[in-house]
Amino acid sequence: MMKQRIYIIAGPTASGKTAAAIGVAKRMNAEIVSADSIQIYRGLDIGSAKPSVQEQCGVPHHLIDCVDIEDRNFNVAMFRERASEKIREIASRGKNALVVGGTGLYINALTYPLNFSSAEPNIERREELSKMEDADPGCLHKMLSDIDPATAQRLHVNDRKRIIRAIEIFEQTGQTASAHGGDFSNARGEEIEFEPIIAALCFSDRAKLYERIERRVDLMIENGLIDEVKAVAEKGYDRSLPALQGLGYKQLLMYLDGECSFDEAIELIKRDTRRFAKRQISWFKRDKRIHSFFADKETADGLVQSLYEYFMNPELFQGDAPETEQEGEQT
Incomplete structure (x- = not known):
């Protein structure tokens, strides 16, 4: 029996996954399943770069706005259960499932036979x-x-x-x-439910990605991120909640609590986001199943076309690895 294929667009923060995914989803009759560990939370919109209804352009999105901020117990095992259910549901409607996000553990949960511990949260x-x-x-x-x-x-x-x-x-x-x-190499040869076809967006010059990160943080501030964080703070949530460890929220809560100045908080967001992107890149580089596409070497339409062609005929891309990126010096 053939396994159901799932199509995945991974990559670091600010690499353009959302826009590319919507273009690809329209081409291949797909619905999007988010693999982002902050977009799952209701009320964390601007700082998580959650696509608005307008930005979704009519493409159904799943696993965003599905967990309350105060929920401490949502974990990767729960993500896999919900995502797998959505993927099967999408397939039952005769459509493709396109998984999109930068949370490596979420993507691994769908594409490796991980056995999650039954240890209860204490x-x-x-x-x-x-x-x-x-x-x-x-x-x-x-x-x-x-x-x-x-x-x-x-x-x-x-x-x-x-x-x-x-x-x-x-x-x-x-x-x-x-x-x-932790058997990410699947040395035991265990079965997984889906057949993953995985693409990742990357940059030939990492400094360009870092520039995009800084611009996006500035745009988030312009679009009202500080007001969003104030609204969260006014509800009196415990600052140690997993949801509030997200980039942008943690640093601006520090500012609101008097632990740093506003300018210092912004610089911390930019610095920590660059560092996070670097870790994401390292995570995805380890996975030899992933085919990478340089987002800074193609037009937006060209990138969508390349991803679409890869998903439709992945065997034609085997052995066709991209050039090595140039790492930026800024951290």
């Missing part, structure tokens, strides 16, 4: 670990290195949420997070 322990990290930055990553070096090597030292989750899994089960579901 809010009190998470808060305790978070306070330890506040008092001694980097201590949690060191703790994780001692118990699960494979996962520690994969996670950035500042990725507090996932570091805490990995420690939590070990403490509750006695097994490492990597043992529960």
